[in-house]
Amino acid sequence: MSAYRLFEPVLDLxxxxxxxxLRRPEDAALREHVKPDEDFCRRVTDxxxxxxxxxxxxxxxxxxxxxxxxxxxxxxxxxxxxxTDVVHxxxxxxxxxxxxxxxxxxxxxxxxxDARRAMRLLRSRAGEWNLDAxxxxxxxxxxGAHLAVRACxxxxxxxxxxxxxxxxxxxxxxxxxxxxxxxxxxxWGRDPxxxxxxxxxxxxxxxxxxxxxxxxxxxxxxxxxxxxxALRNAGVPFEMHVLPDGGHGWGIPRTGRxxxxxxxxxxxxxxxxxxxxxxx
Numbered sequence: 001m002s003a004y005r006l007f008e009p010v011l012d013l014x015x016x017x018x019x020x021x022l023r024r025p026e027d028a029a030l031r032e033h034v035k036p037d038e039d040f041c042r043r044v045t046d047x048x049x050x051x052x053x054x055x056x057x058x059x060x061x062x063x064x065x066x067x068x069x070x071x072x073x074x075x076x077x078x079x080x081x082x083x084t085d086v087v088h089x090x091x092x093x094x095x096x097x098x099x100x101x102x103x104x105x106x107x108x109x110x111x112x113x114d115a116r117r118a119m120r121l122l123r124s125r126a127g128e129w130n131l132d133a134x135x136x137x138x139x140x141x142x143x144g145a146h147l148a149v150r151a152c153x154x155x156x157x158x159x160x161x162x163x164x165x166x167x168x169x170x171x172x173x174x175x176x177x178x179x180x181x182x183x184x185x186x187x188w189g190r191d192p193x194x195x196x197x198x199x200x201x202x203x204x205x206x207x208x209x210x211x212x213x214x215x216x217x218x219x220x221x222x223x224x225x226x227x228x229x230a231l232r233n234a235g236v237p238f239e240m241h242v243l244p245d246g247g248h249g250w251g252i253p254r255t256g257r258x259x260x261x262x263x264x265x266x267x268x269x270x271x272x273x274x275x276x277x278x279x280x
Contacts, residue, residue: 012051012101015117020050020103021159022110027103035076042083043076045105050114052121053099055087056129064135064274065096067118067172071142071249073181075105081251082141089252093267094275096131098122102147113159115151116170123168135274137174137208142220142249145180148172149227152207174273175210176266177227179248184222202234210238211269213262215246239269 030048070082090097102114126133140148214224231238243258250259
């Protein structure tokens with residue numbers, strides 16, 4: 001990559017060289033589109049060919065990078081509300097960013113394969129894209145937060161392509177988990193040290209430092225608590241914030257409610273955990 005292209009986004013980079021792994025026969029009929037809306041939220045759905053959009057932060061020193069996973073109940077992707085808006089925030093704070101367009105609707109294992117592949121792709125291009133390969137994290141919202149958790153602690157199935165990118169590790173170096181969904185429903189609250197899903201494994205060696213934030217009045221409020229207990233039992237360092245109001249699905253709000261401050265809390269944690277160096 002030339003010095004000029006270093007500061008341009010690499011848009012819609014395919015994650016796979018051919019058909020994605022775990023592809024279903026019916027996926028061939030899916031046509032990606034944006035659902036009509038009245039609130040300017042781009043709800044992307046019927047994604048069968050996952051992509052990665054990369055946005056480099058300026059600076060001469062290798063930058064930390066965050067893989068952003070929008071939410072949407074695994075049915076749609078809230079692509080700007082929990083995607084490009086977040087990318088802009090990360091860039092403004094010296095972090096490079098990558099936006100994952102993972103497969104949906106109802107493709108959880110495929111989405112996990114996509115997240116792992118995206119992490120490997122970022123590490124394999126770290127030299128080309130001016131990234132610090134030891135400071136590449138993941139950030140997700142709602143279902144995307146659930147996906148981020150799975151990317152940190154799910155066992156198989158792996159879905160290798162057999163190319164050189166597969167040689168790079170997929171484990172995130174840090175995780176930001178914003179109003180996660182589904183975790184408590186899947187048994188983590190009843191058995192918080194292990195969970196009831198045999199595909200999930202939490203250990204200090206496997207799971208990276210984690211930042212959690214959720215509102216008390218979120219319908220999925222138990223998810224952060226269940227995951228925090230599991231992290232604590234496993235000896236994984238984490239920081240957790242429980243806000244008094246806000247509900248679910250805030251994105252990056254400026255509404256005068258408690259969630260307005262979550263980006264400041266998260267950025268302070270990220271800078272301590274994997275922040276940009278002072279070198280230019």
